[in-house]
Amino acid sequence: MTHKDIAAALNELAAICHAEARQRGFWDKERNFGETLMLIVTELAEACEAARHRNPPSEYLDGVGEVEEELADALIRLMDWCGGMGIKIGDVVFAKLAYNRTRERMHGKAF
Numbered sequence: 027m028t029h030k031d032i033a034a035a036l037n038e039l040a041a042i043c044h045a046e047a048r049q050r051g052f053w054d055k056e057r058n059f060g061e062t063l064m065l066i067v068t069e070l071a072e073a074c075e076a077a078r079h080r081n082p083p084s085e086y087l088d089g090v091g092e093v094e095e096e097l098a099d100a101l102i103r104l105m106d107w108c109g110g111m112g113i114k115i116g117d118v119v120f121a122k123l124a125y126n127r128t129r130e131r132m133h134g135k136a137f
Contacts, residue, residue, distance in 0.1 A: 033114075033116030037114050037115065040115050042104050044108075045109070045111055063119065065103055066100050066107070069096050073093050076091065076096055077093050079092075081093045081094075
């Protein structure tokens with residue numbers, strides 16, 4: 027699979043996540059950018075909390091831990107936002123990876 031194929035697949039995933047969110051009513055009114063970002067952060071915080079509890083099994087998905095489930099939720103929310111805003115996230119990811127290759131180790135920071 028080429029970078030172009032992967033970028034296209036990510037863009038398609040964003041469209042799918044957005045369509046699902048629209049069907050579930052999440053776009054019935056105008057979305058607030060800050061609130062949407064915090065909902066993504068909340069899913070990441072839930073993944074952290076699950077890790078603190080040694081990643082118990084998901085209550086909803088067989089063979090999956092809560093950490094993985096919450097990371098999936100964060101990705102779904104992020105992809106939904108990108109789809110809704112018309113952001114071609116797959117293209118942007120590969121452009122950013124290419125730029126980051128030009129930067130110094132750890133981008134010149136301690137962590």
